[in-house]
Amino acid sequence: MDFQNEGKINDYRVNFHNGGKIISVEVTCCGRHIGEMHFKDGEHKECLVCGTLHTLKLQHNHFHIRQSKPKIMETETL
Numbered sequence: 001m002d003f004q005n006e007g008k009i010n011d012y013r014v015n016f017h018n019g020g021k022i023i024s025v026e027v028t029c030c031g032r033h034i035g036e037m038h039f040k041d042g043e044h045k046e047c048l049v050c051g052t053l054h055t056l057k058l059q060h061n062h063f064h065i066r067q068s069k070p071k072i073m074e075t076e077t078l
Contacts, residue, residue: 012054012065025065027054039063 011028015036022039029047034054037043041058051070056063 010067025056029054 009029009031013026013028014022015024015026016022024039025037025043027034027037027045029045029052030049032047032049034047035045037045037054037056039056039058041056044053044055046053053068053070055066055068057066
């Protein structure tokens with residue numbers, strides 16, 4: 001078995017049928033496999049460690065995988 005994502009913090013693996021049609025995208029975040037997104041617009045996975053949301057955005061002839069990191073809440077000191 002080839003461990004190409006070994007040591008990687010964030011990684012995406014695209015799975016497809018023999019005919020070349022994309023079926024899903026597997027997501028690794030914070031060095032852990034967090035799940036698989038079906039190849040549909042708006043599919044997403046959230047990392048339970050850092051809170052990053054990984055979202056699949058399909059467009060006319062291409063797709064994006066976007067990361068949305070949570071904003072850090074600032075606390076006021078009295």
